[in-house]
Amino acid sequence: MAQARMAARQRGEEQTRARILGVAAEWFGAHGYAATSIRDIAREVGVTVGAIYVHFPSKDRLLVAVYEEGVRRIGEAVDAVPATVPPWERLEAAARAHLDALFDNAGFARVIVRVIPTDVPEAAKDLRRLRHGYEARFRRLVDALDVAPGFDRTLLRLQLIGALNATQAWYKQGGGGADTKSIASQFVAALRTGAASGKGRRG
Template sequence: MAKAKIMAGNRARRREAAPQEDAVPFDRRQQIILEAARLFAQKGFEGTSMRDIAAATGILAGSLYHHFTSKEELFVAVHEAGMRVLMETVGGAVQGIDDPWDRLEAAAAAHCTALLESSDLMIMVVPKFPASIGEYRDTLVRQRDAYEQLIAGLVAALPLPGGVDPHVFRLHVLGALNWTQTWYRPGSRLPPAEIGRQLVRMLRRG
């Protein structure tokens, strides 16, 4: 009887352990994406090698290709993760806000916060994709367009003055928000969220 209980306990422990074992590849993939995002943001796409990413992740360079066949494919995964963070953060920030300008202001605050304060993923929003991205460019454009459509919807609801083109206005807003990556420094006088709000207020009250 005791032996049967021990065997049953061992089988139960194996069943409990199985999901953890299955989760390991997913966790490793996420770790690779996070480290790649950090290095791409610091050194640029061209300045980062797969060997650099493997070293930062703590695996052999050859093992990296088990998860991603190329640096370009990894860049697509990083870009997708960044766009997903922006979509979720900004989409959640505008919920329950009725005034169109207040909605855009909340979206801008959330955008800058995600862009400049993210500790888990250093989001890259780049106006131009790496020249070597080749076959993946269409995928990257679709990822970016999905987020820009969210912003386009917010802009479409604004009571813009006559003669102001909504398309140009949207590009202007996104350009200003994304450009903060180049000049913002941690510990600046204004936190990222307030910077986003200020950029919209300049247009709203300008």
């Protein structure tokens, strides 16, 4: 009985903390770090500003917590791709998982793309470390590819991740445009075999 109440209470606590984290992710991802105030978050969660500081010591630590959760989620999605799939197909599946994480309604992944580490000097070191941990997954995926001589794998990786992250600026969910599957498919196909027709293949 005592344990049950304790558990219920802890659940309640965690719910508030999780809700703060979720709202913070939405706002940091949609409007950026500087443009989001602690009061914006508190208002949307339905608590007072003081309640935020019960769970997080400062605004920048809240950001780090959001970043951490974002990296965890998007990393989980990319890791779910079976290792048995051939390299280029695996990269395509990872690209699609990355896109889907970027556009799920939670918005945790968006923060990683939107908030640049140097924007928040007090948290820059942590943010860089978290980013690096995630990008290592794509590094491994790209290392497994058969790449023609003359192509730099690092540039190839940055080209793909850059294009994927930039979708955030124009992609509209549910609109008449392409879905994440076809975007990932074409992006990887272009990098793999090229988009030029026979005439344009040699310059």
